[in-house]
Amino acid sequence: MDWNAFHLSLQLAAWTLVLLLPIGIVTGRWLAKTQTRARPWLQAFFALPLVLPPTVVGYYLLVFTGTRSPIGEFIMSWFGVSLVFSFPGLVVASILVNLPFAILPVQRAFEAVSNELHDAAACCGMTPWQTFTRIEMPLAWPGVLSAAVLTLGHTLGEFGVVLMVGGNIPGETRTLSIAIFDRVQAFDPLAAGRMAGFLLLISLVTVALGYGVLERRGQQRQKSA
Amino acid sequence: MxxxxxxxxxxxxxxxxxxxxxxxxxxxxxxxxxxxxxxxxxxxxxxxxxxxxxxxxxxxxxxxxxxxxxxxxxxxxxxxxxxxxxxxxxxxxxxxxxxxxxxxxxxxxxxxxxxxxxxxxxxxxxxxxxxxxxxxxxxxxxxxxxxxxxxxxxxxxxxxxxxxxxxxxxxxxxxxxxxxxxxxxxxxxxxxxxxxxxxxxxxxxxxxxxxxxxxxxxxxxxxxxxxARLMNFVNLAKAKWAGSDASGITLHWGDVLLTAAKGPKSQPDDTIHWTIRTSDVFLVKDNHPNESSLGTILPAKVVEVIEMGSSALVSVIVNNSGGEVLRLQLRPGALHRHHLSKGSSVKIALHAQAIVLLDPSDASLSANRAKSKL
Structure with missing residues (x-):
């Protein structure tokens, strides 16, 4: 069992979740309420990682954030880090790949909050921020929780983009899924199997816990009905 | 305000x-x-x-x-x-x-x-x-x-x-x-x-x-x-302006003379739209004098009787009025008391205060619209 890789996977999942969830909430809420004609294009853009092979996303990340690219040069000169073959690069890649998992459930949840409730809140004297925190968020939180669970689970198991952008540097970019691939390549099925089983268990528990909370909430509502 | x-x-x-x-x-x-x-x-x-x-x-x-x-x-x-x-x-x-x-x-x-x-x-x-x-x-x-x-x-x-x-x-x-x-x-x-x-x-x-x-x-x-239409005034009719004096405005409704207490000014022979509420059209007895406090008394013929629970809607055509139907609302008891049925001859009273003259502007507008559609 490669505990370093496991630790790195957890770190990556945590950073991705912390940074991506606010992005998901803001973008999902905006997409749910905007009237812009560009909405279908924006939705398509955010959903792209669902349909594109991870290698394509990884390739473009390498092209646009490589040390010889303008963006890569800018980041290197301002922050002193390279996004290629480094942990910060993995986090950026993970955020991009997980955009649909963080945005789409949140968007659907905010879409379900009717305009009538917005109007009622405004006529109750609530500012737009109060309406967001007191009415919209409590009603949309199952969508936010779904987004968090999906992002966490997907990041823990992400392989293609991580390998393309981060490579396989122990302690720096080798996550659990890369370590499994590494062990398979090294004809070490026992270690690969142990890690695969562990990842399976962790993912299952994470997703089951998320669904459990949602289901309990649903039952409470049914009981009160 | x-x-x-x-x-x-x-x-x-x-x-x-x-x-x-x-x-x-x-x-x-x-x-x-x-x-x-x-x-x-x-x-x-x-x-x-x-x-x-x-x-x-x-x-x-x-x-x-x-x-x-x-x-x-x-x-x-x-x-x-x-x-x-x-x-x-x-x-x-x-x-x-x-x-x-x-x-x-x-x-x-x-x-x-x-x-x-x-x-x-x-x-x-x-x-x-x-x-x-x-x-x-x-x-x-x-x-x-x-x-x-x-x-x-x-x-x-x-x-x-x-x-x-x-x-x-x-x-x-x-x-x-x-x-x-x-x-x-x-x-x-x-x-x-x-x-x-x-x-x-x-x-x-x-x-x-x-x-x-x-x-x-x-x-x-x-x-x-x-x-009037929006407020469900079902009695909508047209008449010709005949003149006005202190008692009110006189209208020619077919060959029938009607008096309205007030209304907009107009020219002789101008078409005037008028209305009256179904509850303001009164049924009077045959021997009732032609001039009374109830207003102008007019002979009419019943063309339809519809009973609806606590009320009845009676449609009549006033003799020599040009054929426009007036509707009046009665209690079912009154219906049976007067032995009303289709074809019965009755007398109705229209009070000058109850006759409301209408501004036809929107009617002509809709007529123009209909013409332009044609």
Missing amino acids: LSIFLEHDSPFLGVDFQLPIGTLSAIVGPSGSGKTSVLRAVAGLLTTERSRVSFDEDIWSNTGARCFRPAYQRPLGFVSQTFGLFPHLTAAENVGAALTHLRRRERSREAQNCLDIVGIGGLADRRPNELSGGQSQRVAMARALARKPRLLLLDEPFSALDHSTRKRLRVELKRLQDALAMTVLFVTHDLDEAAELSETLVLLRRGKVIQQGPTRELLRRPSTVEA
């Missing part, structure tokens, strides 16, 4: 009217007439291309002066057709949502007070999905009243309720308005509801005000053919 001027292209609105403060006013119109849009614009939930809305001296919007106060800054309460209760909050919390300026303890005490006022203090801990339609309406009303608004807006507040609940809540609204002396503006497509509750009535059609005024006056005297 509550002063409302709104102009908008989609949905079309072109209204400019004023309503008295401290009373209950109603906007009535058919579906799609723009009633809800007017209410939403007054609330600040709909931004129109041009607007000027003010309550007393307080200006809520004025596009000319680039002034617009958003809904949450306007001192009003709003109850929508489906009540808009927050589903994740209890009844007390729903009311408390309008009291965010108070401290928590004060808020829950005040919320409970508001629920008590509308008579559902015992349901404070229930969520909206545990409330009946009538109870939800009361919670929405308590929430709208919680901030002690200067203006209460109600959008078809009783339409989602059953008949008996609707009747009960109408009485309660009237009682509440009397007690709080609040300005209430509500929209409805139900003229009876508006007639029962409001002191001032605004008739709206296709985004325009057709007529406005004190409810009683307006219900008796529509000013245009369109207003």
Whole structure:
């Protein structure tokens, strides 16, 4: 069992979740309420990682954030880090790949909050921020929780983009899924199997816990009905 | 005064009217007439291309002066057709949502007070999905009243309720308005509801005000053919202007001479539209003198009798009138007392005060429209 890789996977999942969830909430809420004609294009853009092979996303990340690219040069000169073959690069890649998992459930949840409730809140004297925190968020939180669970689970198991952008540097970019691939390549099925089983268990528990909370909430509502 | 001027292209609105403060006013119109849009614009939930809305001296919007106060800054309460209760909050919390300026303890005490006022203090801990339609309406009303608004807006507040609940809540609204002396503006497509509750009535059609005024006056005297149609005046007829003197205006209705107490000036032989309420057409006995306090007595023939529960609608054609049908409303008892049936000869009385002359402008407009379509 490669505990370093496991630790790195957890770190990556945590950073991705912390940074991506606010992005998901803001973008999902905006997409749910905007009237812009560009909405279908924006939705398509955010959903792209669902349909594109991870290698394509990884390739473009390498092209646009490589040390010889303008963006890569800018980041290197301002922050002193390279996004290629480094942990910060993995986090950026993970955020991009997980955009649909963080945005789409949140968007659907905010879409379900009717305009009538917005109007009622405004006529109750609530500012737009109060309406967001007191009415919209409590009603949309199952969508936010779904987004968090999906992002966490997907990041823990992400392989293609991580390998393309981060490579396989122990302690720096080798996550659990890369370590499994590494062990398979090294004809070490026992270690690969142990890690695969562990990842399976962790993912299952994470997703089951998320669904459990949602289901309990649903039952409470049914009981009160 | 509550002063409302709104102009908008989609949905079309072109209204400019004023309503008295401290009373209950109603906007009535058919579906799609723009009633809800007017209410939403007054609330600040709909931004129109041009607007000027003010309550007393307080200006809520004025596009000319680039002034617009958003809904949450306007001192009003709003109850929508489906009540808009927050589903994740209890009844007390729903009311408390309008009291965010108070401290928590004060808020829950005040919320409970508001629920008590509308008579559902015992349901404070229930969520909206545990409330009946009538109870939800009361919670929405308590929430709208919680901030002690200067203006209460109600959008078809009783339409989602059953008949008996609707009747009960109408009485309660009237009682509440009397007690709080609040300005209430509500929209409805139900003229009876508006007639029962409001002191001032605004008739709206296709985004325009057709007529406005004190409810009683307006219900008796529509000013245009369109207003008469909107108010279900089924007796609409045409006559020729014959002249006017101190006793009133004389009309030629076919070969029959009619007198109307008042009406717009016109020229001899001009076509005049007139109407009379079904309840103002009286049936008189055969031996009744031709001139009486009941008005002009005219012989007529019954062409249709429809009995409907507690009333009967009798259609008659006045002899030599040109064939236009007049309808009168009778109690079923009167129907049998007079032995009325299709083909019976009767005498009816039309009082000069009850005959209302109408401005035909909209009728000619619709005629022109029909011509242009052809």
